[in-house]
Amino acid sequence: MNADYPAAGPGTTETSDDERPDLSNSNVREDLAMAGRCALVHLPTGRACLLPLRHQGPCEFHRPQEAQDVVAGGG
Ligand SMILES: [Zn+2]
Numbered sequence: 001m002n003a004d005y006p007a008a009g010p011g012t013t014e015t016s017d018d019e020r021p022d023l024s025n026s027n028v029r030e031d032l033a034m035a036g037r038c039a040l041v042h043l044p045t046g047r048a049c050l051l052p053l054r055h056q057g058p059c060e061f062h063r064p065q066e067a068q069d070v071v072a073g074g075g
Helices: 030-034 064-071
Strands: 026-028 040-042 047-049
Touching: 026 030, 030 064, 047 064
Parallel strands: none
Antiparallel strands: 026 040, 040 047
8 A cells, every 4th residue: 555655766875864755755734733633744745634643544635625624623
């Protein structure tokens, strides 16, 4: 189940820092995090994970519009 992962180069050469490559292209929306959500944002698509914080399994990324509904307390 490797659905949402962009093709990471098999032979990464230059990046040798301790930064996690799986987090380098992601971010967390603070408003969603404060709403108790995972809030991980998939930057290439701009979608955010609306699952509960520390949910099990992979993230499910939803449109920013849906995320906004969560932040607004619509759910
Ligand atoms: Zn998630």
